Amino acid sequence: MSTTDDDTLPGIPNVGKADLDAMVENERPDPREELADVEADTDLGVAMAEDAQRVARGELSGDEYWEKYDEAAAAEFGEAYRETPNPAVDAGDQTVTTETAESLSCAVGSMDTVSTESAQIEGDESAGGIGAGDEKWGMVIDLQKCVGCDSCTVACKSENRTPPGVSYNVVMEEEHGEFPNVTRTNVPRPCMQCDNPPCVQVCPVSATYKMDDGVVNIDYDRCIGCRYCNIACPYGARYFDFGENYDDEVDGAGELTSSEYGVDRGSREEGKSPIGNIRKCSFCTHRLERGEEPACVETCVGDARNMGDLENPDSDVAQMADSSRAFQLKEDEGTDPNVYYLK
């Protein structure tokens, strides 16, 4: 490939490798200018960066690199320099040998332990655990926008890794009228996360309960599998996990499970919860907790599904749920769902 190449295809910009490299070089910030903004020694920084590139190219070994700079870096950064994770411990593909890494006497331990610890600290900040958030989660589904593509159902299955026979979300499709005056309504049905949930009312062991954020939780470690909630739900939103698998369709289908309600249960195994338990949509609590929308909302091609805080009057869902188009399924049941539909 060169600029003199005559075989360039029509419509493809005639740009050579050298031009591209020049463009990159043009965009690259000047090292000295960048380092001038920080307190540390600019010369040392530039030298270490250039030698690090040599290590990457294989012209210099990692051990030699640290031998050369360890003392200077320790002098420059003080105690903070030693309080870093040791990159060589617990990892097999490092550029430095274990001996060199240990001679650096990093005080903190391996990268793995550091990342786990910081995750735990984050968890502690949101005291009260899963579902204790200030929001009151609600979903608004605009039936005018729903095209009945079922991608919410698919996204849900893949996100929650639900087994055969368990589908937290379904799209109820109905045709009305007679030809030629026919219409079709698609009504997606997740769990309604009712304010007065009949399932919670009937559970003999309180394994299913309302969380502060409005989501109805199921404690898989407590559920005895009596299926009374399955009977009581007026929306047919609960499913029993009969222990079936997609093993014939997908290799290693059960190797991973979704961390529903924030609990990581590892692989799917016989006799282990949630097999033998009741399951249902959790508004993707595990996603909400990390600031993401439920999978069905994120995937919806027509942007028909919306998720947000019903108690925040400025939120989109609160305003939509308040509109004259809004209704709930089976309003006369008194369940007061937190899923609203726009007709």
Add this chain to the structure above:
Amino acid sequence: MATQRSHFEFDPGFEDNRLRVAWYAVVVVLVAVGAYATYLRLTGGMATTNLTSVVPWGAWVAFYIYFVGLSAGAFLVSTMANVFEVEGMHRIDRDALFAAIISMAVALLFVWIDLGRMDRMYFPFIWRQLTSALSWEVHAYVAYIAILVTELYFSMRIDLARVADRTSGLRETFYGALTLGRRATSEESQAFDHRWLKRAGIVGIPLAIFMVHGGTGVLFAVSKARPYWNSGLFPVIFVISALLSGTALVMMIYVLRTRLFDGESVDPDLLDRLAQLVIGFIIVDAALTAIETFIAIASVHPHEIETWQVIMYGPMSWSFWWFMIGFSWVFPMVLLTKKSWRRTPSVMVLAGLSVVIGIIAVRFNIVVPAQVMPVMEGLPHGSYFPTLVEWGTSVGMIGVGLLLYTLGAETLPLTPLTGGDHE
């Protein structure tokens, strides 16, 4: 009516040894079939059933409420003797109580095998839910079994003490242990037993009616999502059909055990009395069911009407017409209307058996049809027929009940040693 005897013989068990062998062979086959089916159930999990998330309750739940009903009915018959002191009924007091205990044990086996997590069956005693009928029921069952055992003890203790006095060695230890150390056979001790038997019975009546069987009806009736169950009359019908099946069972047991175990003749007056009770319960049961059906259909609620259409004309309608209407009402009613037949033991065994089998269909027709209609338009319809594993385990658990009952009837003084009524 048996007369008081100054000295009595105690020889429980089959009169005919060949019959004993044949009967145990049948029971062992039932239990063996059940054991294999249970093995399949335990290893294959709930996937061995034909249950789905649309029809989550099936044969096991139907048999569970059936045996709770048999138990409550048999118990209420026993109270006629020990609480209301109806003349001539003491003869069947212990039979009824013992059958009630065994039925309840079988009912709990059915609840247990139905759990998705059988290993967590004790969880309802650790965690509770005040608003859950099922949570209350589980506790009521335990209290009820305690009452039944207490009653049977006070009803039978004096005879256990008498038997212990007359035997020696291992047998004496066995019967002596069952008296819980109260070996007196004096009249005061008997009066004490009668007093406490009556007290336990008085506690047991509301427990059986409101909590155990009425409560089991409530468990279904509170389910607003299922209009077919969601009616105030529903738990009442539950109790009446329980009385019907329980009385029929006791009538059957009375004849069979008197004939085959005691080798005595059946008291035609007592048989007639039980038979008349069965007539009364059939009439009330049929009438209340008719009222319930009429209200459902007159409501013109589509869900109700479609459910009744499923029951009366659906693929399983044979169970409604033949078993529910035929075996539990019409056929026994025909046998019961003629006075001479009511005094003929073999005919009454047939009538009792017919009711006891027919009520099974009543229970299935309570549990299954309500789940055939989807809770919302657009969701799938349910369809259900039990798998061989479900039938096999059911047969096995019934076999366990028959085995326990027979073992008890072969060892315990279920027939009062001093004849019929309290002297």
